[in-house]
Amino acid sequence: MDKTVYLDAARRHCESRGCRLTELRQQVLELVLEHPGVVKAYQILADLQRERGVAAPPTVYRALDFLVEQGLLHRVEALNGFILCHHFDCPHDGLILVCERCGGVEELDATGCLTSLTDAMSAVGFTPRAQNLVLTGTCRSCQA
Amino acid sequence: MDKTVYLDAARRHCESRGCRLTELRQQVLELVLEHPGVVKAYQILADLQRERGVAAPPTVYRALDFLVEQGLLHRVEALNGFILCHHFDCPHDGLILVCERCGGVEELDATGCLTSLTDAMSAVGFTPRAQNLVLTGTCRSCQA
DNA sequence: CAACGGCATGTTACTGTATAACATCATACA
């Protein structure tokens, strides 16, 4: 997807949810966009400092939290990182595969793969929050 | 399970794997044992300092890493914490349910619940490392 | 026994991750 198109879609997505994709938030989103795969908060912080001179952690964390809340990013807890969500406009159960060797990240749509899991959970009365599962392992190209 | 019995079983478990459950490691394990649910490394550090005067982070992390490696503890990445594994002696796919409201933790055996997931992964050539899935949500008693 | 090797632990110092608390600014709307 073209960058401008993507940003427009992201903006509309936020506005349809009653939020604003402010300049700062968009700037952070663009910075994330420039990194393939997982990106760390402090990496974004450094990028932001390069672009605007000063920036403190809360600035970055607030923007990232906002973007996660809007579904534009996923938080990858196991790695203390963030990745872009390419299909924020359709609700989905994500499955994020992180390769231990090359660090590459792949996002799968796991909708439909989780029924037996959710069954097991409801058997004990547990209601999961919609979320993304993160699994580490080895990707196809690193199998060799 | 009685505490002494548990510790003996843990010791034998380690020895059968060619490792020693040293005094320090056992002490840390006991400290984890005293906390219900998830416990943080720095909590253990504080406990340890209470018991022996001084202790530095590496001491605790090394012991915790060891215990995780032996399968006696699970690491809960999403929470930067650790929980006891109650059935370290049988290999299993764990499913750890963390309640967002009360902080309670429940561990399920997910062996057999993951086939459709692993199918989806192998379809893209991804080999997951054996691990525990951590899900957040709401537990039965907090549903109300 | 002494020397060595391997592992466990101690110690210092640091890097990285994240948030609290409060100040300021912008905007929208009464």
Next chain:
DNA sequence: TGTATGATGTTATACAGTAACATGCCGTTG
């Protein structure tokens, strides 16, 4: 115009994790 609300700036600090090196313990082997 005043005020409420949300966004951002700023300072300081808490929390999480590790690198690097020193020391101690213990079993093996010459």
